[in-house]
Each structure stands twice: as structure tokens, then as C-alpha cells.
Amino acid sequence: MKEIIQQEYGYLFEDALLNEIVKVGSLKKAKKGDQLMEIGGVITAMPLLLDGAIKILREDSRGDELLLYFIEKGDSCAMTFSCCMGTNKSEIRAIAEIDTSLVMIPAQYMKSWMTTYESWQQFILQSYHTRVMELIETVDTLAFLKMDERIFKHLQDKVKVNQNEIIEVTHQDIAYDLHTSRVVVSRLLKKLENEEKIELHRNWIKVLEL
DNA sequence: ACATTAAGTGATT
DNA sequence: AATCACTTAATGT
Numbered sequence: 001m002k003e004i005i006q007q008e009y010g011y012l013f014e015d016a017l018l019n020e021i022v023k024v025g026s027l028k029k030a031k032k033g034d035q036l037m038e039i040g041g042v043i044t045a046m047p048l049l050l051d052g053a054i055k056i057l058r059e060d061s062r063g064d065e066l067l068l069y070f071i072e073k074g075d076s077c078a079m080t081f082s083c084c085m086g087t088n089k090s091e092i093r094a095i096a097e098i099d100t101s102l103v104m105i106p107a108q109y110m111k112s113w114m115t116t117y118e119s120w121q122q123f124i125l126q127s128y129h130t131r132v133m134e135l136i137e138t139v140d141t142l143a144f145l146k147m148d149e150r151i152f153k154h155l156q157d158k159v160k161v162n163q164n165e166i167i168e169v170t171h172q173d174i175a176y177d178l179h180t181s182r183v184v185v186s187r188l189l190k191k192l193e194n195e196e197k198i199e200l201h202r203n204w205i206k207v208l209e210l
Numbered sequence: 211a212c213a214t215t216a217a218g219t220g221a222t223t
Numbered sequence: 224a225a226t227c228a229c230t231t232a233a234t235g236t
Contacts (some may be wrong), residue, residue, distance in 0.1 A: 146224095147224065170215090170216060170217085171216075171217065172216080172217095180224075180225080181224080181225060181226070182216090182217085183217095183218090183219090183224095183225075183226075183227090184224060184225070184226095186216090186217060186218060186219090187218085187219085187224095189217095190217095190218075200217085201233095202215095202216060202217075202232080202233050202234075203216075203233090203234095211236105212235105212236085213234105213235090213236085214233100214234085214235080214236100215232105215233085215234080215235100216231105216232080216233075216234095217230100217231080217232075217233090218229105218230075218231070218232090219228105219229085219230075219231095220227105220228095220229090220230105221226105221227085221228090222225100222226085222227080223224105223225085223226080223227105
């Protein structure tokens with residue numbers, strides 16, 4: 001276990017901290033589609049991504065979803081961090097985008113590591129920063145891009161986190177993530193196909209233009 | 211061959 | 224861009 005953590009986080013953390021992580025953290029594997037966190041759920045641990053990707057969703061009162069951003073390997077969800085300091089509940093839902101492995105660090109260690117390890121403090125701050133930037137980008141996308149552009153961007157994001165230009169999704173899946181209807185997705189995807197930016201198939205899409 | 215589910219389409223708001 | 228109502232196509236049993 002130490003080797004894997006060392007590989008992904010060795011350049012960030014000193015040896016003593018790596019040892020602590022190995023000692024108190026628990027290795028966890030999530031399969032594609034597994035739910036890692038639910039809205040309103042109590043957060044007891046902070047995840048450090050070793051491999052894979054997680055998508056973070058918000059939900060409205062009717063149960064409709066909206067994708068906020070992806071977390072990739074080497075990242076952490078710093079939102080968890082603020083929740084860990086108090087005893088807050090989760091504002092978001094987290095679902096494994098692909099098969100993912102991560103280390104769960106119990107919340108109680110967060111605070112003391114902040115003062116003991118400078119690299120930890122750096123990491124949290126940095127992580128928080130990138131998270132906020134991702135959120136801003138999502139807001140921009142929502143506010144300034146038309147639906148067809150949003151769909152195409154979403155596909156490109158999927159290609160990135162999956163490390164594969166072939167994405168296994170249905171039009172309905174995309175509709176849920178972007179909070180629109182399947183019919184609209186189908187029509188706009190068709191348009192993108194005509195522009196030769198993508199290739200459409202049942203249950204999978206190939207992105208040609210990256 | 212049949213049922214199920216995904217995707218395509220025209221019309222309307 | 225959303226919704227309805229319907230058609231067509233792909234896929235599993």
C-alpha cells in the first residue's frame with residue numbers, strides 16, 4: 001500500500017506524513033458507478049485519489065441532478081475538508097466515473113496534520129484552490145455556453161477522465177449530467193456528428209475532435 | 211421471433 | 224430548449 005501512495009503523493013509529502021497516511025488510511029476500491037457519498041450524508045473521512053475519477057453532482061429538490069466537476073487522480077475533494085472540520089453534512093453526491101482506488105483518511109487527523117506537516121497544509125490549500133477554479137469554470141460553462149457547446153465540452157471532459165476517446169454513455173446519461181432532456185441531447189449530438197466532431201453509436205460515442 | 215431499451219423525428223409551446 | 228407522441232433501430236433472451 002505504501003508504494004502506491006508514495007508513487008502518487010511521494011513528491012508532495014515527506015516520509016513521516018506518508019507513513020502516517022499508510023498507518024491511519026484505509027485503501028478503498030470503487031467500481032464504475034459506485035456511489036461514494038450521498039447528499040446529507042455525514043462525512044467521516046477524506047478521500048485521496050490514487051487512480052480513476054469521481055464525478056461530483058448537485059441535486060435539486062425534485063431529485064434532478066447537475067454535474068459540478070470531476071476529481072482525477074492526485075486530487076482530493078477539499079470540500080470534504082471543510083466538512084471534516086466541523087461535523088457538517090455533505091452538500092454533494094459523489095459517484096465513481098470509472099473504476100477508482102482511493103485512500104480514506106479519517107477526519108480526526110485532518111486538523112493536527114494541518115499544524116504538524118507543512119506539506120499537508122500546502123496540499124489542502126492547493127486542492128481547495130483547484131476545486132474552486134473548477135467550480136468557476138463550470139459556472140462559466142453554464143452561464144455563457146449554449147447547450148450544444150456544453151454537450152461537446154462535457155464529452156471532451158469525459159474523454160480526459162476516461163483516458164479514452166470512446167465514451168460509454170447513453171444520451172439519457174448526458175441529459176441527466178447536464179440537467180436537460182434526452183431529446184435535446186439526441187438532436188444536438190446529431191448536429192455534432194454532422195459537423196464530424198463525434199461518431200454516434202448505441203451506448204457509446206467516439207470523440208473525433210479534442 | 212419477440213421484448214426491451216436506446217435513439218431519431220415532427221410538431222407544438 | 225423543453226415536451227409530447229410516435230417511429231425506428233439495436234440488442235439480449
